[in-house]
Amino acid sequence: MELNRRLLLAHCAAHGLSVAAGLLVVVPMALNGSAFKGRCALFSSGYWRTESRAELTGQPGELSHLVVRKWGPPEACQFATFVGIFTVLYGAAQGWRCLFYLHGRHDDTLFSSFLTVLMSVCVLFLSGGASVILSLGFSSWCDTVTDDNTRPYSCAESQSVPLYLDVNTSTFFTDLSLAQASLWCVTALWLAQSVLAFLRLYHSHNQDMTGPCLHRDKELLLGRSPSDCGSASPPHPPATPSVLV
Template sequence: MGLGNILLLTQVIAYLVSFIVSFFIFIPIATNVKEFNGHCLLYADGTFDDTTKELKHISWGRDSACGFNIFMGVIVMLLSLFYMVWESVYLFKNIDGSWLDCFVTALVSLLVCLMLFGSSLTLSVGFNEWCGLISNEGINCELGDFVTFIEEKDINTSNFYLEMMMAQFCTWICWICWVVLSVVAVIKVYRYHQQESFTISMNRERDRLLQRAGHRQPVVM
C-alpha cells in the first residue's frame, strides 16, 4: 500500500471515529440541559444552606457555554460524515483528490481542530467549577446526584456526572481525531507541493537539454 493510500485510510478511520464519538458530545449535554430545566450547569455558582444542605441562590452558567458544545458536536458529526464518504470514494477508486481539495480539507480540519479545542476547554473548565462548588461542602462530585435545590424543584440531578464526564471525554477524543486529520491534510498538501516542484524542475531540465541538442550542428564529411 502506497503512502497516498495509507494517508487516505488514516483519514477515513479518523472521520469514522469522530462521527461515532460526536453523538456522545451533543446528546448527553442536550439531555443534561433538559434535565436541569433548561439551565446550563457549566460555570454555575451558588451557596449551600447551612441547615438543610440544599443549594440556594444559584447563578446558572450562560446558555452559550452548553450551546456551543452542542453546536460543535452536531457540526463535527455532519463534517465527519461528509468527509468520511468523500474520502472513502477516493480510497475505493485508488485515487487522490486534487490539490484544491486537499488544501480546502486542510483549512477545514485546522479550523475545526481549533474550535474543538476551545469547546473542550469550555466544557472541562466549566464542569470543574461546578464540581468545585459541590465539593466545597464535602460532597464528592460523583455523589452530587443527591444535591437538592431550594429555588429549582424541577431539576433532575440523577445523571449529570455521567453525562458531563461522557461529553468531556468524547470532546477531547474528537479533538485528537481532528489533530490527526489536520496533520494528514497538511502532509498531503506538502506532498502536492513537492510533486509540483519536481515536475517543474524536470520540465525545465528537459527544455534545457532539448535546447542544447537543437544548437548542435551535424558534422559534414
C-alpha cells in the first residue's frame, strides 16, 4: 500500500473516531442541560445550610441542603457542546472526503492540504481550551457539592444524595464525567488529525517537487547536462555549418 493511501486510511479512522467522541460530548451535555433546566453546573458557587425539615419536607427534625448562590456561566457549557457538535459535523464531512479520495486514488491539492492543517491546528487549540474549562468547572461544582470534601461522600456518590434543589441531580456526575473524558479524547484526536494532515501536506509537497525533476533525472541517465528542476530549458537548435565561398 502506498504511503498516501496509508495516510488517507489513518485519517479516515481518526475522523470516524472523532465523530463517535464528539457524540459522547454532545449527548451527555444535552442531558445535563435538560436535567438542570438549562442552567450550567460548571463553576457554580454555593453553600450548605441546615434548616428545619418541616420547611422542606413537612417532617420533624433538621436536615442539610445545598443552596446555590450563583449558577455557572452558560457559555462554559455551550463552548464544550459547540466543540462536540463541530467535531461531529467536520469529522463526518472529512471522513466522507477521505473515503472518496481512497476510492478515486488521489489526494488533496497542496493548497487544500495546507488549509486542512491550519483548520486542524486551530480546532486543536479550541478543543484543548474547552477540555480545560470543562475539567476546572466540573471540579468547582464537585467542591460545592461536597462542601470542599468535608461531606461523608464523594462527588460520584453525591448524585444519589438528595440536594433539595429545583433541578434533577441524579445523573450529573455520570453526564459530566463522560463529557469530560470524551472531550479530552476529542482533543487527542484533533492532535492526531493535525499530525496526519501535516504528513499529507508534506507528501503532497514532495510529489509536486518530484514531478518537475523527472526531466532532469532523465537527462542525467542519458549523459546530458541536467537542466534546472521545475522548468526544462528547450533544446538548442543545431548549429548551421558555415558555407565557404
